[in-house]
Amino acid sequence: MLPHYDLRTELSKRILVLDGAMGTMLQALGCREGCNDMLALTRPEVVADVHRRYLQAGADIIETNTFNAQRISLADYALTDKVTDINLAAARLARRLADEQTLATPDKPRFVAGSVGPTNKALSMSPDINDPALRALTFEQLENAYMEQMQALLQGGVDALLIETIFDTLNAKAAAHAAQRAMQAVGREVPLMLSVTVSDKAGRTLSGQTLEAFIASMEHVAPLSVGLNCSFGAADMLVPLRHLIISACTQTLDCPISWDSTTRRQPPCAARCRRSSSSDWPTSWADAAAQPTSTLHR
Secondary structure, eight states: OOOOOOHHHHHHHSOOEEOOOSHHHHHHTTOOOSOGGGHHHHOHHHHHHHHHHHHHHTOSEEEOSOTTOSHHHHGGGTOGGGHHHHHHHHHHHHHHHHHHHHHHOTTSOOEEEEEEOOOSOOSSSOSOTTOTTOOSSOHHHHHHHHHHHHHHHHHTTOSEEEEEEESOHHHHHHHHHHHHHHHHHHTOOOOEEEEEOOOSTTOBOTTSOBHHHHHHHHGGGOOSEEEEEESSOTGGGHHHHHHHHHHOSSEEEEEEOOOBTTTTBOOOOOEEOBOOOOTTSOSSHHHHHHSOGGGGGO
């Protein structure tokens, strides 16, 4: 039986590397089911293969295949009755693969982050430009959907909850509140990780917030890490990442979308949790373009 490894303690010792994209890897393996989250039940061996590849490549933290596994997104596939089953199966699968790798190298424990996506709805924006006051759902509805998902992830053994691809901060607030409720209900407390996405080179989210405003809005949840994912390629994320590091009082995480023009596939993107700011990083997009590539993963 493995001893208990604490994610916060391990992060205080070394940089931890997060895995890369799940969806593009599943597509490369020929998965065309439409709802990738359902693969935890229908084709778990394929999801396990992706986890195993990232672990063998050096990932310290793997994410569960549950990005859309709450009832709001699963309603598009008439799978709302499968929320608990999908999240439990995905968490247990990732837990087993991470533990296997830890057994092989006990001096370098591996961890599991429960992936919690933004849904396809926004609390801060109207789905109808002709009715700006309209909202697709309420805060309570979104919070309850997240809580259902997170309870199953916690029961499945995740080490952290990763609220990712945040484009609307109010959605993230609903998720963070749901996480606290879920932890109380399950009787397990794990750290929260946040990952925001910017929609333009001004460094703002889709709902219009700057990264500095996002940090101020979410610092009350005391996240283990805060970072960026999706958005742009690595070079174009240097400037917002620098602003994030300066603003954040915690570890930062960067997971850019990058593209290999030779293989026409996305290579694994190494997201780095780090503590120190880099005062010599570029402060403008022009400065970033002039930086040598080697500065991207300093």
